[in-house]
Amino acid sequence: MLIVQSSQPTEILISILSYTLTLANSDFSLFSRPDKNDSTFNELLSNVMLHPGDYIKDIFQKPVGAEVTARGWVKTIRHSKGISFIQLNDGSGFTDLQVVVDHQTASEEALKEISTGACISVTGELVESPAQGQAVELKGNSIEVHGLADAATYKLQKKGATMEFLREIAHLRPRSNTFGAVFRVRNAASYAIHKFFQERGFAWVHTPIITASDAEGAGAMFGVTTLDLMNPPKTQEGGIDWAEDFFGKRSFLTVSGQLEGEIFAEAMSNIYTFGPTFRAENSNTPRHLAEFWMVEPEMAFCDLDDDRRVAEEFLKYIITHVMDTRMDDLEFFNKRIDDTVLSTLETVVNSDFGHITYTEAVDILEKANKSWEFPVKWGVDLQSEHERYITEEVFKKPVVVTDYPKEIKAFYMRMNDDGKTVRAMDVLVPRIGEIIGGSQREERHAVLVEKIKAMGLPLEAYWWYLELRKYGSVPHAGFGLGLERMIMYLTGMKNIRDVIPFPRTPGSAEF
């Protein structure tokens, strides 16, 4: 058996269809190559594409005796005298379909061409399985081989791979149990996010990826330029003349869509952003990426108390949806990755979140009979160890901490009447610590102007942000959720690089 290499898309498709292994008549040399003129591209496409009802997850729902075709990638194949077993998976669910092929209807020689990683279609009858391990299995009558996978060089083995190794084969890792489950959960969580907001009348706003305002001060930004770095235009002072650049000024990849989100909240009332975000920090930890996805709702006519309630409802909704739709994957994580995943998620869904102020939190921490690596003192930001103590040991459930000292929070957070604290909130959950950060925004023009000045930020850069406070200003609030941190929470995965398809970190942008 050979694989035809071709470069034209239509030829590739035809060669995919040409390796039909006809098992029913025991003549394994029958590999017909259909005349290219026999079929149009569209007809070929409709023949190979999976439709609802065709996925392996759907096949499990069909009655015993049904004639079905299963398509997917071989996870393992086992040969015995007279019979072979294939575990087939198309990514639609965690459970593999077991395909059974009798050597009286198919030659062992031909079956041994098929190995882990090969892509095949199998047609046959769905039957009750006589053995332990699965309720039903597919009794294969004919197998179509789309693409073989050389067993001697295929890198994704059946066992023994570390997360670090799988990261190096990111083009193959979605086919593994763990990563198939991770990305199904990621998809389900993403859908739940949209569903939650859409059901509540929030509009999804596509805030820009490229921005010219570097004034937020939320960390280092990636520059975007079309200038020739070897020979950039210079100003008279000798610096780079950004006026000559593509956008006529220095521009960057966004670090947050919040400020633009506020514009739309003050026009469409309730909105959310959901998209990629970039930080050029040289931070190399299991919790940081240079490119990650963030969800940022922004609500008009909303104070911090409402903000807090939305955040609680939001987290519970995502978890509930994933538990309802991807319990097969969650059970795998609970069994193989972290045996506290399910109990933690159930705790979050079934508890009313606690609520304390920063001042109360500091009081609790000072009175705690613990030796902190970082001493606690009013005015100093809470460390991870403090956050986890409060949520895991004091409350034993999620806690929202509000009203932080103004010095340790961003300029746009609304000043409290005490003049010392701002209407900020952090949602802390067991095992992770902070998962959501948010605030009520400063809607009073004069107060915001003073705040920007006090923090030494340039007023001009915020001209439009300040105008929102001059024309039809209203109390409003919002928060941010890092999608990957949520996926880590849902799956128990320990490294953020393993919950995003293609991680970007300092020194690494492969694939």
Place this chain on the structure above:
RNA sequence: UCCUCAGUAGCUCAGUUGGUUAGAGCAUCUGACUGUUAAUCAGAGGGUCGUAGGUUCGAGUCCUACCUGAGGAGCCA
């Protein structure tokens, strides 16, 4: 960016106070087995010990630099 640890077969690892021909399991290949479930059993092949220097009669092992990865810190989502 700083601190710590690691890098030996395709993968996961062992390798003693420096010692002559570097091992295992899995994977691969060959064979056996009529229902397997990380199949099992028998046999075979497979290594520039991260890279470059250095110390030594002799380096996988000791030293230096660099590269890559992981954990911790800072920053945060």
